Amino acid sequence: MAAQHDSVRDREIREEQHHLDGVYRRLEEKIHEAEFLMDDASKRAQVGTPGALAERDAQVFRAGVHLNRLNREFEDFLFGRIDLLPGADAERGPDGAYTSVEPAEGAVRPDGTADIAETLHVGRMGVLDADYTPLVIDWRAPAAAPFYRATPVAPGRVVRRRVIRSKGRKVLGVEDDLLRPEVTARLGGEELAVTGDGALMAALGRARGHAMRDIVSSIQAEQDLVIRAPAASVTEVEGGPGTGKTAVALHRAAYLLYQDRRRYAGGILVVSPTPLLVSYTEGVLPSLGEEGQVAVRALGSLVEGAEATAYDEQHVARVKGSPRMAKVLQRAARTALDAGEVPDSLRVVAFRNRVELDAAELRQVRRQVLGGTAPVNLMRPRARRFLLDALWEKSGAGRRYTDPELAAEAREGFDDDISAEDEFTAFLDAWWPELTPRRVLASLADEAALARAAGVPVRQGRTRPGRPGGQGRDGARTRGRRLMERGEVTAVAESLRRLGDDGEGPLSVHDVALLDELRVLLGPPPRPTRRESEPSPAEVLEQLTGLDELTTAADRDPTARRERAERHTEERTDYAHVIVDEAQDLTPMQWRMVGRRGRHATWTVVGDPAQSSWPDTREADEARADALGARSRRRFELTVNYRNPAEIAELADRALALAMPGMAPPKAVRSTGLRPRFTAVEGELGAAVRDEAQRALAEVDGTVGVVVAMHRREEARRWLAGLGDRVVALGSLEAKGLEYDATLVVSPAEIAGTGRGGAGSSTGGDAEEGPGGPGTGGPATAGLRVLYVALTRATQRLTVLSGELDLPDADGVPELLRD
Numbered sequence: 001m002a003a004q005h006d007s008v009r010d011r012e013i014r015e016e017q018h019h020l021d022g023v024y025r026r027l028e029e030k031i032h033e034a035e036f037l038m039d040d041a042s043k044r045a046q047v048g049t050p051g052a053l054a055e056r057d058a059q060v061f062r063a064g065v066h067l068n069r070l071n072r073e074f075e076d077f078l079f080g081r082i083d084l085l086p087g088a089d090a091e092r093g094p095d096g097a098y099t100s101v102e103p104a105e106g107a108v109r110p111d112g113t114a115d116i117a118e119t120l121h122v123g124r125m126g127v128l129d130a131d132y133t134p135l136v137i138d139w140r141a142p143a144a145a146p147f148y149r150a151t152p153v154a155p156g157r158v159v160r161r162r163v164i165r166s167k168g169r170k171v172l173g174v175e176d177d178l179l180r181p182e183v184t185a186r187l188g189g190e191e192l193a194v195t196g197d198g199a200l201m202a203a204l205g206r207a208r209g210h211a212m213r214d215i216v217s218s219i220q221a222e223q224d225l226v227i228r229a230p231a232a233s234v235t236e237v238e239g240g241p242g243t244g245k246t247a248v249a250l251h252r253a254a255y256l257l258y259q260d261r262r263r264y265a266g267g268i269l270v271v272s273p274t275p276l277l278v279s280y281t282e283g284v285l286p287s288l289g290e291e292g293q294v295a296v297r298a299l300g301s302l303v304e305g306a307e308a309t310a311y312d313e314q315h316v317a318r319v320k321g322s323p324r325m326a327k328v329l330q331r332a333a334r335t336a337l338d339a340g341e342v343p344d345s346l347r348v349v350a351f352r353n354r355v356e357l358d359a360a361e362l363r364q365v366r367r368q369v370l371g372g373t374a375p376v377n378l379m380r381p382r383a384r385r386f387l388l389d390a391l392w393e394k395s396g397a398g399r400r401y402t403d404p405e406l407a408a409e410a411r412e413g414f415d416d417d418i419s420a421e422d423e424f425t426a427f428l429d430a431w432w433p434e435l436t437p438r439r440v441l442a443s444l445a446d447e448a449a450l451a452r453a454a455g456v457p458v459r460q461g462r463t464r465p466g467r468p469g470g471q472g473r474d475g476a477r478t479r480g481r482r483l484m485e486r487g488e489v490t491a492v493a494e495s496l497r498r499l500g501d502d503g504e505g506p507l508s509v510h511d512v513a514l515l516d517e518l519r520v521l522l523g524p525p526p527r528p529t530r531r532e533s534e535p536s537p538a539e540v541l542e543q544l545t546g547l548d549e550l551t552t553a554a555d556r557d558p559t560a561r562r563e564r565a566e567r568h569t570e571e572r573t574d575y576a577h578v579i580v581d582e583a584q585d586l587t588p589m590q591w592r593m594v595g596r597r598g599r600h601a602t603w604t605v606v607g608d609p610a611q612s613s614w615p616d617t618r619e620a621d622e623a624r625a626d627a628l629g630a631r632s633r634r635r636f637e638l639t640v641n642y643r644n645p646a647e648i649a650e651l652a653d654r655a656l657a658l659a660m661p662g663m664a665p666p667k668a669v670r671s672t673g674l675r676p677r678f679t680a681v682e683g684e685l686g687a688a689v690r691d692e693a694q695r696a697l698a699e700v701d702g703t704v705g706v707v708v709a710m711h712r713r714e715e716a717r718r719w720l721a722g723l724g725d726r727v728v729a730l731g732s733l734e735a736k737g738l739e740y741d742a743t744l745v746v747s748p749a750e751i752a753g754t755g756r757g758g759a760g761s762s763t764g765g766d767a768e769e770g771p772g773g774p775g776t777g778g779p780a781t782a783g784l785r786v787l788y789v790a791l792t793r794a795t796q797r798l799t800v801l802s803g804e805l806d807l808p809d810a811d812g813v814p815e816l817l818r819d
């Protein structure tokens with residue numbers, strides 16, 4: 001029996017090998033054609049119309065791209081096949097396949113037999129034979145959709161779906177699904193064979209590396225609906241851990257590019273919560289043939305020239321993420337003009353008379369200028385004009401003319417005279433300096449400056465050490481509504497002391513959203529006075545000499561260069577499509593930042609409220625609604641957990657039930673028979689973690705993730721030193737979106753911040769802290785959601801290590817996770 005089974009399998013593999021050989025032969029033919037064309041092109045240099053030459057070049061280019069992609073030896077260039085009944089009509093699409101989804105009437109005879117009318121092979125790119133019959137259909141083409149969508153309940157024309165596993169040019173195996181088991185179908189007079197035992201399970205069981213793989217050969221029907229959803233408006237996708245949200249989002253990017261390359265090339269932004277998740281997913285799009293077409297960026301790298309490397313304490317993160325910060329920064333952008341040494345008088349000579357504006361008059365002018373709504377840097381010309389007005393007024397010259405024409409002429413002369421004075425220009429530079437986002441952010445490290453911007457009465461003597469007084473011109477006066485508590489001001493100012501006065505220094509992910517806000521509030525620096533078409537002196541030299549090394553001293557100054565780069569880099573804000581992963585964790589300020597990049601975009605937003613680490617998501621929901629605007633929404637839900645075996649999912653569901661009572665968990669599709677292991681620390685925590693990590697390394701071939709409370713990150717790295725690169729230590733918030741073959745969750749109570757009293761009493765934990773509390777969706781439940789994330793990272797094995805705080809029972813089961 002086994003031998004017979006093997007021979008069916010071998011025969012089917014041989015058949016697919018035969019087809020794959022044909023595909024490669026055809027590709028080689030195309031490559032030869034391209035090479036011939038290239039050779040011919042060089043011989044006949046300029047012969048042919050420009051259009052024909054361009055077309056030929058394009059063909060050569062396309063063949064080259066195919067060749068390159070093939071040479072990279074995709075593990076499974078060709079991965080699928082469907083055998084189809086005749087369609088309801090005989091129309092063919094552009095890929096050469098019949099377009100009909102439903103079978104023709106009578107396709108299945110009354111005796112249950114049928115003939116296969118069409119066999120399609122599905123792969124990473126489409127290949128047509130010389131006579132235009134499709135040898136391989138691109139997985140994103142409409143004709144490939146039934147490969148993913150057909151189910152036994154709604155099989156359409158599909159009788160058999162086959163997943164083909166190959167490496168390079170060799171077919172290794174085939175796995176079949178019969179979608180119409182009741183039909184006896186014949187192909188070329190022979191009954192359709194069925195072999196294999198489930199491609200999906202084989203894919204899910206494989207050991208993980210540190211990079212996510214594409215799921216192109218096993219996309220499931222509910223996922224395919226999301227991937228191929230029309231790009232109109234906003235596509236919102238919710239689903240529990242492991243339901244493929246990240247995978248689906250990336251495949252959707254590849255699909256949209258295939259659908260409308262002209263619209264989307266270079267214009268798709270994928271926003272990921274952490275750089276770890278970016279590097280984990282970075283290979284997926286290239287493996288789908290979309291290299292460099294999509295910008296995959298971490299939230300902390302969305303602003304050009306900024307890269308978040310520092311962490312904020314959670315209570316600081318919460319303030320920095322709050323929408324109140326928009327208002328604080330608005331005020332700060334304006335008061336930043338007062339930071340540092342600001343001249344308090346202006347003296348000029350006009351019409352041979354000295355004219356002077358004193359501190360009070362200058363303050364008055366500044367107030368008038370700031371009465372406008374334009375970004376501060378763009379107000380510089382207005383500041384210049386208002387200063388000239390004030391000087392003119394002060395000089396009394398206007399009163400000498402009754403004839404308005406003469407007065408206007410005199411005023412023009414007056415303005416020219418003053419503007420030509422170096423002193424006036426120097427004054428303007430100091431009085432209305434060009435502000436950069438980094439400098440303004442750094443100015444808020446001065447507690448008094450931040451307090452003023454936040455409307456908090458300033459206390460004496462609480463300025464940034466080593467900085468000129470924080471009292472400023474306005475003394476302790478504050479303007480407007482109170483936006484922060486005093487403790488918040490102290491904590492945020494303190495966190496910004498990582499930055500130097502010039503704003504250089506490590507930024508946190510939350511600082512980056514603030515920089516983006518300031519970028520908009522400050523605006524680009526004003527245009528230089530010379531007309532834009534006029535070249536700069538350096539450009540003139542360059543044009544004359546052809547040497548671009550010639551630079552001005554200012555160009556060579558690294559600080560000036562950096563600041564210019566920061567100011568001049570035009571941030572891309574016109575993405576055609578924005579994909580947001582782990583959307584439940586964006587703060588309001590981050591939504592504002594991401595929203596700016598998709599003002600005219602269509603969106604795909606994926607997330608899971610049950611994994612949110614914020615206690616109160618109401619403000620973030622409002623900011624999300626603002627970012628997405630009035631566009632219509634289309635909602636999808638993913639319901640199957642492909643990551644965790646049922647044994648692990650079952651334990652994680654206990655944390656979910658505490659965190660989000662009543663929320664339905666996703667269904668786990670596989671079971672390994674391996675129950676989670678519980679153990680309690682005896683002796684030293686570090687030694688216990690190291691022992692358990694070693695044990696896990698011995699049990700799995702792939703990766704091991706050790707998840708600890710955020711404050712233990714550094715020590716956990718030390719505990720694991722020397723165990724090799726299969727094992728990594730992660731703070732619970734860093735574990736978002738990642739997965740490991742085995743995970744070790746260290747002290748659930750510490751991660752959840754539930755302390756000794758079980759789920760009800762908060763002792764900090766890794767939720768982004770805030771007001772609220774048990775029963776109000778406060779930090780205790782947010783902490784449990786963070787624990788839920790930690791418990792859902794394993795693909796094979798999970799160990800829970802309890803400390804004292806966890807109150808483990810005799811079996812090592814922590815109080816929090818007991819039945």
Ligand SMILES: Nc1ncnc2c1ncn2[C@@H]1O[C@H](COP(=O)(O)OP(=O)(O)OP(=O)(O)O)[C@@H](O)[C@H]1O
Nearest residue numbers: 215218219220241242243244245246247642643737
């Ligand atoms: N159709 C599929 N075929 C094979 N593997 C799949 C499929 N769908 C998802 N997976 C795998 O399941 C795992 C989880 O997918 P993914 O990380 O995209 O889930 P997620 O919903 O983003 O999870 P989380 O919310 O926990 O971040 C990944 O290893 C992914 O490759």
